[in-house]
Amino acid sequence: MASIDITNVHKVYGRTPAVRGLDLSVEDGSFLVILGPSGCGKSTLLRMIAGLEDITAGEIAIDGRVVNDIEPGRRGCAMVFQNYALYPHMTVAENVGYALKVAGIRQPERARRVARVAETLGLGDLLERKPAQLSGGQRQRVAMGRAMVREPGIFLFDEPLSNLDAKLRIQMRLEIKRLHRELKTTSVFVTHDQVEAMTLADRLVVMNQGLIEQVGPPAEVFRHPVSRFVANFLGSPPMNFLPTAIDRRGRAVVEGGHVPWPELCFDLPSGAAIEIGLRPGDLSLVAQAGADDVLPFDPEILEDLGNELHLHGSIGEISFAVALPAATLVPAGRLGLRAAPGAVHAFRREDGRRVEPRARSNPPAHESGEAAWRSLSLSFT
Amino acid sequence: MTDTTVFAAGAPPRAIPRIRLSTVEPWLYLAPALAVVVLWVYVPLLQAFELSFYQWNMLPRATPRFVGLDNYRNLLGLPDMRQAVVNTILYTIGLLPLSVGIPLAVALVTGNLGGPLRNFYRALIFVPMIVAPIVAAILWRWLLNEDHGLVNAWLAGAGLAKVGFLSDPDVALWTLVWITGWKLIGFSTLLFAAADSAINPTYIEAARMDGASGWQIVRDIRLPLMSPTILLITMMTILFGAQWSFVYINALTGGGPLRSTTNVFHVMWEYGFKTMAAGWSTAAGMLVFVVFGLIALGCLALMRRLAVYDE
Ligand SMILES: Nc1ncnc2c1ncn2[C@@H]1O[C@H](COP(=O)(O)OP(=O)(O)OP(=O)(O)O)[C@@H](O)[C@H]1O
Numbered sequence: 085m086a087s088i089d090i091t092n093v094h095k096v097y098g099r100t101p102a103v104r105g106l107d108l109s110v111e112d113g114s115f116l117v118i119l120g121p122s123g124c125g126k127s128t129l130l131r132m133i134a135g136l137e138d139i140t141a142g143e144i145a146i147d148g149r150v151v152n153d154i155e156p157g158r159r160g161c162a163m164v165f166q167n168y169a170l171y172p173h174m175t176v177a178e179n180v181g182y183a184l185k186v187a188g189i190r191q192p193e194r195a196r197r198v199a200r201v202a203e204t205l206g207l208g209d210l211l212e213r214k215p216a217q218l219s220g221g222q223r224q225r226v227a228m229g230r231a232m233v234r235e236p237g238i239f240l241f242d243e244p245l246s247n248l249d250a251k252l253r254i255q256m257r258l259e260i261k262r263l264h265r266e267l268k269t270t271s272v273f274v275t276h277d278q279v280e281a282m283t284l285a286d287r288l289v290v291m292n293q294g295l296i297e298q299v300g301p302p303a304e305v306f307r308h309p310v311s312r313f314v315a316n317f318l319g320s321p322p323m324n325f326l327p328t329a330i331d332r333r334g335r336a337v338v339e340g341g342h343v344p345w346p347e348l349c350f351d352l353p354s355g356a357a358i359e360i361g362l363r364p365g366d367l368s369l370v371a372q373a374g375a376d377d378v379l380p381f382d383p384e385i386l387e388d389l390g391n392e393l394h395l396h397g398s399i400g401e402i403s404f405a406v407a408l409p410a411a412t413l414v415p416a417g418r419l420g421l422r423a424a425p426g427a428v429h430a431f432r433r434e435d436g437r438r439v440e441p442r443a444r445s446n447p448p449a450h451e452s453g454e455a456a457w458r459s460l461s462l463s464f465t
Numbered sequence: 466m467t468d469t470t471v472f473a474a475g476a477p478p479r480a481i482p483r484i485r486l487s488t489v490e491p492w493l494y495l496a497p498a499l500a501v502v503v504l505w506v507y508v509p510l511l512q513a514f515e516l517s518f519y520q521w522n523m524l525p526r527a528t529p530r531f532v533g534l535d536n537y538r539n540l541l542g543l544p545d546m547r548q549a550v551v552n553t554i555l556y557t558i559g560l561l562p563l564s565v566g567i568p569l570a571v572a573l574v575t576g577n578l579g580g581p582l583r584n585f586y587r588a589l590i591f592v593p594m595i596v597a598p599i600v601a602a603i604l605w606r607w608l609l610n611e612d613h614g615l616v617n618a619w620l621a622g623a624g625l626a627k628v629g630f631l632s633d634p635d636v637a638l639w640t641l642v643w644i645t646g647w648k649l650i651g652f653s654t655l656l657f658a659a660a661d662s663a664i665n666p667t668y669i670e671a672a673r674m675d676g677a678s679g680w681q682i683v684r685d686i687r688l689p690l691m692s693p694t695i696l697l698i699t700m701m702t703i704l705f706g707a708q709w710s711f712v713y714i715n716a717l718t719g720g721g722p723l724r725s726t727t728n729v730f731h732v733m734w735e736y737g738f739k740t741m742a743a744g745w746s747t748a749a750g751m752l753v754f755v756v757f758g759l760i761a762l763g764c765l766a767l768m769r770r771l772a773v774y775d776e
């Protein structure tokens with residue numbers, strides 16, 4: 085069990101910066117997930133914590149001790165690699181026990197500890213096999229066992245589930261969650277799968293181009309993205325963005341002069357450009373497109389996912405997606421979309437930062453006042 | 466299976482029998498290669514086997530005389546042959562450190578170096594490989610000359626006694642081993658370096674995470690994963706090492722002094738092409754063929770048992 089403190093860490097490969105001044109602290113016993121698009125520096129950050137990559141500038145401390153110059157094996161971290169990296173010439177037992185062997189622990193003690201880990205992970209029958217004789221899921225489990233056997237203070241995972249098929253991935257995800265609940269070992273888990281991120285994390289970090297965009301509990305990051313990037317990155321289908329301009333009273337005006345949410349006022353100068361973000365699941369269909377709070381929507385493609393319908397189309401030039409309950413009957417022709425004001429996210433056009441509407445003095449009476457939060461489903465189909 | 470026939474299906478029947486190309490075709494393609502192998506390997510091998518039971522001085526007018534197993538009996542009783550066998554073993558043992566030990570060490574050490582430095586060292590060690598054997602032999606003869614050679618001049622400079630590198634019966638064999646090995650180091654280093662850099666780096670990272678030291682990584686990860694190449698080069702040295710030194714024996718010592726540098730291949734050559742004793746030469750050849758064949762089988766079996774392969 086250990087905490088990690090990362091202060092102003094940089095990593096430069098030759099001339100390419102991979103991590104550009106990053107601060108992060110991971111509490112003892114927490115499960116931190118780092119999420120971000122490919123190439124944003126997730127692995128690099130993880131490998132710097134592990135000690136496999138030099139730190140160009142800044143400091144990483146584990147349990148308050150700066151570890152910049154400490155060998156990977158002495159940092160108290162264990163890592164699960166994406167390709168598992170099981171030693172091909174050793175049996176499962178030897179793979180799991182290798183860390184103990186190099187630590188000079190005697191064979192009987194070693195065998196006991198390997199057996200204990202094997203039992204936790206259900207590897208008992210596989211101990212004498214070579215990695216080549218295992219299935220993907222079994223290899224994954226052995227890799228976990230190899231990390232667990234030393235009882236490290238920190239687990240580091242670099243996309244450990246990405247080589248598994250969908251079903252096994254869910255199973256292993258639950259298993260990792262279960263192990264974390266039992267062992268309470270501080271874990272840092274890198275992924276670009278948002279379902280994994282949302283389900284595993286106590287705290288979620290969204291990275292972009294070597295920097296942290298947002299840190300927080302996953303639900304908070306999902307419901308309150310601090311930037312257009314985070315909003316766009318989380319959620320499937322991704323959030324819809326509608327360009328609007330601010331009028332003299334601070335309201336968002338859609339192209340064509342509509343003011344769909346008159347009750348939302350922003351403290352921005354008149355003419356400022358913002359983008360209104362709407363999650364597909366927060367939109368509801370209305371048949372008539374006439375009213376002022378209804379956005380005119382031209383549907384194009386309907387995807388039936390079984391448990392949900394995804395309707396893709398456009399509002400003017402902008403493509404939009406709507407997620408609907410499976411039983412919805414979608415009428416043909418032009419439709420209207422409506423979203424509760426509570427579901428509206430707004431981002432400044434120039435830097436993509438979130439802007440909040442001014443606190444309302446008198447809550448306007450609108451028809452579905454209670455629905456604003458309940459309708460926010462974490463839908464990830 | 467669809468049989469390709471000379472005539473398209475449905476063509477009017479003719480009197481000529483249909484040739485089934487599909488059965489003949491593969492053999493047609495193989496024929497040139499087979500002809501070469503048969504003509505240059507198997508026929509001579511069988512002829513050599515036959516000749517080993519005859520006495521013949523290779524003159525066209527002389528008729529070979531059948532002597533049964535005499536050639537073999539005489540050879541096995543000959544002190545020359547015994548000496549050659551012992552020397553062959555010495556050559557092989559002496560070559561192993563040069564063809565396996567040093568190159569392996571160089572590959573492992575330079576494997577950790579990065580960038581241009583690594584390539585520089587590898588180029589340096591590869592140079593002997595590209596020197597023609599006979600040129601190498603002559604260069605070494607000059608360097609090791611007892612009276613005017615550079616090496617003896619250095620030894621004298623360091624206050625040491627002269628060494629008869631090619632004339633002292635106790636030293637000459639090891640000199641030839643060194644020259645043969647010197648030529649091999651570069652090639653082996655190249656193969657080992659290739660094997661080392663083919664190791665998936667995440668194994669080494671995993672071992673570092675497990676807390677293994679540099680030496681433990683070499684012993685537990687890098688060496689085992691290089692084992693196919695190590696075994697291959699060891700096997701090649703055992704099977705061919707004595708042959709590789711033939712050029713240098715022939716060019717530098719002619720088997721002397723006092724037959725101290727001869728080996729079975731040189732003896733075979735002497736019988737065959739110096740004393741023109743075809744029977745003895747071929748009998749020696751058959752013995753060498755059988756013995757090395759058995760060793761090769763043993764090595765292959767060992768390799769299958771010991772080598773570990775990454776998927
Ligand atoms: N050894 C290296 N040499 C040079 N550049 C590198 C090296 N490793 C990574 N990079 C660069 O650093 C940046 C971050 O890479 P990193 O591997 O951390 O991305 P990532 O977020 O893990 O991506 P992915 O999700 O694809 O694994 C990338 O632009 C990459 O090209």
Ligand SMILES: [Mg+2]
Nearest residue numbers: 126127128242
């Ligand atoms: Mg990565």
